[in-house]
Amino acid sequence: MQFGFLLEQVVNGLVLGGYYLLIALGLSLIFSVGGIVNLAHGAFYALGAYISVEITRYLGFGSAVVLSPVAVALLGILFERFILRRFYDADPILSLLVTFGLAMVTEQAIRIIWGAPPISAAIPQEFRGSVFLGDFLFSRYRLLILAVVAAVLIGVWLLLHKTSFGRVVRAGIQRPDMVAALGIRLQPHMTAIVMLGVGMAALGGAFFAPITIVHPAMGAEIITVAFVVVVIGGLGSFWGVVIAALLVGVVRGITIHFAPAAGEASIYVLMFLVLMVRPRGLLGERIEKFE
């Protein structure tokens, strides 16, 4: 019996990890390729949630979870073209400042457009309730999220490992100078990576809007966990981020099962332990430009 309960927590933790992954993977990609720690990443997550709630009102939930990430990805083009691009070669402190500023501007803009009180959103009727497998229980809506995350993950992996686009991006992470020497411009690839990254964050926002509170500061809340995942996973590693996200979700779930008071602290303890043993993160690669 006890084991069954624990298994529920583990599976639930994996789903939660999958949701963290949507945010953290983009953060990691943007950092690995552009060398920029995007503190505004949470803002795109929040925008994704707000835009999706807005679209749901007119076109329904199905359209909202597709259109909202697309809209945010388009915003990502402007973000990359007019802001990030100026900071690839600059002192990292400048890009930290500018993305931090952008996060605050976005949060206030949300406050102006949608108001400070949270806006309401609900799960579509057909995804409510739980699925039982014997005595094993699972939220139907979270199963949907799990399927979406798995699909996105496979898509991103194929994109990075099976296309020429992916080859350039991976080469750009390690040796941007060699990529340039071969006559390939990294900038258009960077635009695409930023679109992909912020689009995934928005997808996370769109899917979590119905089960969490949609309010202006929601971006700031998620960004800390996303950073923890990126740090644990290690830079430049696709699977590192995947494993770290799932691990964070599971560790939190199990800790809450046994010692609820330590639940929120557990992920930081995990980060601490991982960094003690592997300062570069679980699967982090040695990247010359950051050494």
Added chain:
Amino acid sequence: MPLTGFLGAIGSYAQLGVKMAAEEINASGGILGKPIDLMSEDSVNPATASTKAQRMIEQDGAVLLFGEISSASSLTIMQVAERNKKVFFSTGARSDALRGKDCNRYSFHCDIPNTVMVNAVGTALKQKGMVKGKKFVTLTADYIFGHDLLKAAKAFFSANDATLIGDELIATDVTDFSPYLLKVRQAKPDVVCCNLAGNQVTNLVKQYAEFGFPYPLVGFNLNTGDAWAMGEGNLSGTWPTVWYHTLDNPASKTFVETFTKKYGKPPENHAWIEYITLKMIAQAINETKSTESDALIAYFEKQTQFDIMKSRKAYFRSWDHQLVQEAYPFTVKPKGEMKDKWDMLVLGEAVPGAGAELESIYPTKTQNPCNMKA
């Protein structure tokens, strides 16, 4: 007033209410012929709240303080008020301890305390046969307010033959409740009871609806602003409230109409409580012709009666400075019957019932003793 964090959303309603009251008072000649100069700050956390309160008194020359929703921040502001001998009206904090062991002569409490919320909901639950012999699980906010509410809830359970088979303390920054919900289901209770605060209630209710458990969810604390943010079909069960914009009396209707015209949405209970508090303060200063703390305290300790837009008048109880007033249990309106997205709640009968003394649902001197230093 908290404007950010888990209480920020309802804090923003409070700000609108106090602004409107100040504008109305100033339009009709101000207080003692002078306009009110309102200063407002985000209280952030207990430490910042007390620093800012101290600065408002010392540097900005504030004659009195009022506001706050968090019981933890309210406690530190109460200490600032006592140290500086300035009156403080704590408008939204609900912890019993603030009126009891932490009470002081300079602090007044406008919102209903935890014991009253438990009594309001408890009375409604008892009528539905949901208490006697039932097994409860509680989810409680892990700070002074939650601890205090859990204590009141436990007293209610043991007085009414209910058993508490599980209680989870939850940090105020938790946004995902799924691991806790799995534990709730493992405990197989008859009723689940929410002792959370602010937007955590919203989150819990949304995720509770997501899992679709068969056990009814009730709660001893809810602010309507957090209920409005929950989304269609998510909220169910029985909850308490101190005021709601559909209350049927002339004063309330006028207030709701003016507020809605001005801000494009109806007032939330914090907008209401800030509004009536500033009006009471203005009345006190005008009648005593003084802003001196001693004169004001004496005026309120006379148990002066105030119209606070409810069917019975309210007064500050002299020995613990609690605003004694009606409270209401409510249930949720079926979707088809809502007139607009704010019309969510069906108010139950006011508690205490028409025959009983207002004070009968408030903690007594022996239950929550308060010793004010002169």
